Amino acid sequence: xxIEYDIKSPSLASEGHLRIEWASREMPVLTQIKQRFLxxxxxxxxxxxxxxxxxTETANLxxxxxxxxxxxxxxxxxxxxxxxxxxxxxxxxGIPTNAIKDEADDTYYKHIATALKHNPHLTIDDGxxxxxTMHTQRRELLKxxxxxxxxxTTGVVRLRSMEKAGKLSYPIIAVNDxxxxxxxxxxxxxxQSTLDGIIRATNTLLAGKTLVVAxxxxxxxxxxxxxxxxxxxxxxxxxxxxxxxxAAMDGCNVMPMAQAATMGDLFVTxxxxxxxxxxxxMARLKDGAILSNSGHFNVExxxxxxxxxxxxxxxxxxxxxxxxxxxxxxxxxxxxxxLINLAAAEGHPASVMDMSFANQALCLEYLVKNQxxxxxxxxxxxxxxxxxxARLKLASMGTDIDTLTKEQEQYLAGxxxxx
Numbered sequence: 001x002x003i004e005y006d007i008k009s010p011s012l013a014s015e016g017h018l019r020i021e022w023a024s025r026e027m028p029v030l031t032q033i034k035q036r037f038l039x040x041x042x043x044x045x046x047x048x049x050x051x052x053x054x055x056t057e058t059a060n061l062x063x064x065x066x067x068x069x070x071x072x073x074x075x076x077x078x079x080x081x082x083x084x085x086x087x088x089x090x091x092x093x094g095i096p097t098n099a100i101k102d103e104a105d106d107t108y109y110k111h112i113a114t115a116l117k118h119n120p121h122l123t124i125d126d127g128x129x130x131x132x133t134m135h136t137q138r139r140e141l142l143k144x145x146x147x148x149x150x151x152x153t154t155g156v157v158r159l160r161s162m163e164k165a166g167k168l169s170y171p172i173i174a175v176n177d178x179x180x181x182x183x184x185x186x187x188x189x190x191x192q193s194t195l196d197g198i199i200r201a202t203n204t205l206l207a208g209k210t211l212v213v214a215x216x217x218x219x220x221x222x223x224x225x226x227x228x229x230x231x232x233x234x235x236x237x238x239x240x241x242x243x244x245x246x247a248a249m250d251g252c253n254v255m256p257m258a259q260a261a262t263m264g265d266l267f268v269t270x271x272x273x274x275x276x277x278x279x280x281x282m283a284r285l286k287d288g289a290i291l292s293n294s295g296h297f298n299v300e301x302x303x304x305x306x307x308x309x310x311x312x313x314x315x316x317x318x319x320x321x322x323x324x325x326x327x328x329x330x331x332x333x334x335x336x337x338x339l340i341n342l343a344a345a346e347g348h349p350a351s352v353m354d355m356s357f358a359n360q361a362l363c364l365e366y367l368v369k370n371q372x373x374x375x376x377x378x379x380x381x382x383x384x385x386x387x388x389x390a391r392l393k394l395a396s397m398g399t400d401i402d403t404l405t406k407e408q409e410q411y412l413a414g415x416x417x418x419x
Contacts, residue, residue, distance in 0.1 A: 003073050003096040003114070003117065003118055004096065004098075004114055004117075005091050005096040005097050005098055006098045006099075006100065006107075006110075006111060006114070007084065007087040007088050007091055007097060007098075007099065007100060008084040008087065008088070008100050008101065009084070009088060010088050010091065010092065011088070012084055012085040012087075012088040012089075013085070013088040013089045013091070013092040014089075015085040015089075016056075016059075016083070016084075016085035016086045016087070016088050016089030016090070016092075017089045017092070019056045019083070019085060019086060019089075020056050020059040020060060020063075020086060020089055022056070022350075023056035023057055023059070023060055023350040024060050024350075025350075026349065026350035026351040026354065027057065027060050027350050027351070027353070027354040027357070028354065028392075028393075028396035029354045029355060029358040029389060029392040029393050029396060030060055030061065030064055030354050030357050030358050030361065032392055032396075033064055033358055033361050033362065033392075034060075034063065034064040034067045034068075037064060037065075037067045037068030037069075037361070037365075038067045038068075040068070041068055041069040042068050042069070042365045042368060042369070043065060043068035043069045043070035043364065043365065043368060044068070044069030044070075045069065045071070046069065046070050046071065046121045046122060046146075046368060047070075047071045047072075047073075047118050047119060047120050047121045047122070048065060048070045048071065048072045048073070048118075048120055048121070048122045048123070048124060048364070049073050049075075049115040049116055049118045049120035049122075049123050049124075049130060050062070050072060050073070050074050050075070050115070050123070050124035050125075050130075051074075051075050051076070051077045051112060051115060051123075051124065051125050051126060051127070051129060051130035052074065052076075052077050052124060052125075052126045052151065053076065053077055053078055053081040053082070053126060053342055053347060054074060054076050054081065054082040054083060054086055054087050054090070054097060054099040055081065055082075055083050055086060055342070055346065055347050056083065056086055056346075056350065057347070057348070057350050057353035057354075057357060058074070058086075058357070059086050059089065059090055060350075060357065061357040061360055061361065062074060062090060062095050063093065063095075064357070064361050065361060065364065066093075066094075066095060068361070068365070070122075070364075071118075072095055072096075073095075073096045073097075073098075073114070073115045073117075073118040073120075074090060074095060074096070074097045074098065074099065074115065075097070075098040075099055075111040075112050075114065075115040075130070076098070076099035076100075076103070076108065076111060077125070077126035077127050077129065077130075077151075078126075078127070078296070078338060078339055078342060079101075079102060079103045079104070079105065079107075079108050079338070080101060080102055080335060080336065080338045080339070080342065080343040081101075081338075081339060081342035081343065081347065082099040082100060082101040082103070083101070083346070084100065084101050087099045087100070098110075098111035098114045098115060099111060109129075109133070112129060112130055112133050113133070113137075113138075115130065116130070116133065116134055116138050116141060119141055119144055120141070120144070120145060121144060121145060121146045121368075122145070122146055122147060122148060122149075122364055122367060122368070123145065123147075123148035123149070123172075124148065124149050124151070124360060124364070125148060125149070125150050125151065125155055126150070126151040126152050126155060126296070127151075127152055127154050127155045127158075127296045127297065128150060128154070128155035128156075128158040128159050128162075131148060131150075131155075131159065131162075131172070132158065132162070135162070135167060135168075135169060139169075142169045142170065145169070145170045146170070146367055146368060146371045147170055147171040147172060147173070147367035147371075147374065148170065148171075148172045148173070148367075149172065149173045149174075149175045149360055149363050149364060149367075150172055150173070150174055150175060150176060150378075151175055151176055151356070151360070152176050152296050153176050153182075153186075153217070153219075153272050153296070154272045154295065154296035154297060155176070155296070156174045156176050156177060156378065157272060159172055159174070159378050160378050163376075163377050163378050168376055168377065168378070169376060170376060171367070171374040171375060171376055171377060171378075171379060172377075172378050172379070173363045173366070173367065173378075173379045173380075173381055174378050174379065174380060174381065175356065175359045175360055175363055175381060177380055177381060178356075178359045178380075178381035178385070178386050178389070179386050179390075180355045180356075180358075180359060180386050180389040180390050180393070181355065181356045181359055181381075182218045183218065184352050184355055184356075185348060185352050185353065185355065185356045186217070186218035186219045186222065187218045187219070187221055187222035187225075188222055188352050189222075189347075189348030189349065189352040189353065189356075190218075190219040190222050190223060190270065190294055190341065190348065191219070191221075191222025191223045191224075191225060191226040192222075192226060192348075192349065193341035193342075193345055193346070193347055193348050193349070194219075194223050194268060194270075194292075194294040194340060194341045195223070195226055195227065195230065196341060196345040196346075197292070197294075197334075197335070197339075197340035197341040197342070197343065197344040197345035198266065198268070198290070198292055198334065198340055198344070200344045200345050201292075201317065201318070201319040201320055201334050201335065201340065201343075201344040202290060202317070202320060202332075202334070204266070204290070206227060206230040206231060206232045206266075207230060207231030207232065208231060208232075208233075209232050209233070209265040209266055210232070210233045210234075210235060210263055210264050210265045210266070211227045211232040211233070211234055211235070211264065211265065211266045211267075211268065212234075212235045212236075212237065212257075212260045212261075212263070212264035212266070212267045212268070213227070213234060213235070213236050213237070213252075213268055213270065214236075214237045214257060214267065214268065214269040214270065214271055214276045214277070214300070215237075215238065215269065215270040215271035215272070215273075215276070215295075216236050216238050216240075216243040216244065216246060216247040216252075217243065217270065217271075219270040219294060219295075220236065220243075220247075220270045220271075221246075221247075221250070223268060223270060223294070224236060224247070224250070224252055225250075228251070228252075232266075233253070234252045234253070235252065235253045235254070235255060235260045235263060235264060236248075236252040236253070236254050237254070237255065237256060237257040237260055237276075238254065257276065257277065257281050258280060258281060258284060261281045261282075261284035261285050262284050262285075262286060263286075264285075264286075264289060265286075265288070265289065265290065266289070266290045266292070267289065267290065267291050267292065268292050268293070268294055268340075269292075269293045269294070269295055269300035269301060270293075270294045270295050271295055271300060272295050272296065272300075273295075273300065274299045274300065275299065275300070275301075275302040275305075276300045276301070277291060277300065277301045277302060278302045278305060279302060279305035279308075279309070282302070282305055282306055282309055282325075282331065283309065285329065285331055286329070287328075287329045287330055288330055288331075288332070289331050289332070290331075290332045290334065291306075291331060291332065291333050291334065291337070292333075292334040292335065292337075292340040293334075293335075293337050293338065293339065293340060294339055294340055294341055295339070296339065298336060298337035298338045299337075300337070301333065301337045303333070303336075303337050306323055306331065306333065307323075309323075309325050309326060310323040310324060310325050310326070310331075311324055311325070311326050312324045316332075318344075319334055319335045319336075319340075319343055319344040320332055320333075320334055321333045321334075321336070354393070355389050355390075355393055358389045358392065358393075359381055359385060359386070359389055362385045362388065362389070363381060363382075363385060366382060366385065
């Protein structure tokens with residue numbers, strides 16, 4: 001193996017192989033793409049550096065890209081999301097992986113630097129740390145990059161800011177914005193896996209509790225829907241009046257976070273923004289409040305303010321830190337404020353990541369086929385790719401749909417025919 005790797009222990013590989021195989025059973029779309037890639041080798045001689053959550057689902061994407069001929073190196077996109085047995089299994093299959101669960105921040109960025117040593121033609125990012133590191137620290141690598149993909153909302157926001165500022169140096173496809181990604185991965189995946197992480201970490205009964213959801217994008221919608229289904233009373237906080245109106249009409253209570261602070265038993269941030277739960281909010285929390293985050297970075301909860309307000313801190317369960325505030329109230333922070341669905345659980349179910357990673361694979365193929373033809377900007381996923389993924393998923397579910405007749409196509413394309 002020419003590129004260095006850094007994992008917890010190679011001895012974990014056998015367990016990782018079994019879990020990767022189990023996840024593949026729920027990823028029929030990616031499996032079909034892998035079979036085609038094996039035959040066509042569309043990524044032959046293409047070097048890829050990927051910064052993703054190192055999970056069983058990511059492993060199946062990596063194996064699909066390798067089947068297509070790619071020369072791939074992986075690193076983690078979050079210090080707490082790595083599944084160490086999966087990382088070991090990937091190394092065992094010949095895919096250099098640099099990821100250790102609960103790695104320190106300096107190790108996290110060292111792993112990104114290692115992935116960039118691969119001198120990539122393509123990048124895959126989840127949060128844009130790989131891309132921004134290359135743009136700020138390894139600019140000499142940019143000349144060889146064909147393009148890249150971005151998996152998550154936070155990363156897309158950062159990349160569009162780079163584009164607006166004239167700092168982006170190669171085309172990137174916002175996989176996060178594919179309808180077969182955000183309508184399913186964000187809504188159903190985040191909705192289920194976030195609650196899974198909270199319950200695994202705390203063993204808390206949601207029924208009868210008041211859960212505050214900060215942000216009513218697709219992740220927040222999915223989370224609120226599932227929490228209500230488990231018997232929780234849901235409060236939504238928002239800054240967007242249209243999303244707030246939607247939350248109200250979906251049956252949620254809507255109010256400012258400062259007001260919700262005194263009412264919530266559990267809090268989940270899914271905004272992609274900074275200090276959504278800030279010093280003012282923490283000063284109003286009721287005794288025993290549980291704070292968690294399912295946004296990409298651990299900045300949504302103002303942890304420095306929580307430290308300042310506290311007189312003591314102790315770990316009372318795995319991924320649960322108890323802060324005793326100066327006035328005696330107790331507040332619990334889950335997973336160091338990082339993605340709770342990956343810190344304390346296994347992330348999204350494989351069946352929903354099947355579509356997200358199918359988009360990734362097809363978009364990378366698209367970038368190679370269109371090398372030199374794309375402007376330097378952030379692109380939406382091509383509609384034809386989105387529809388291919390949807391059709392493959394429907395077929396895997398044994399579901400057929402109608403097709404338009406010629407008459408219907410002509411009617412939709414014309415303007416002459418009225419009442």
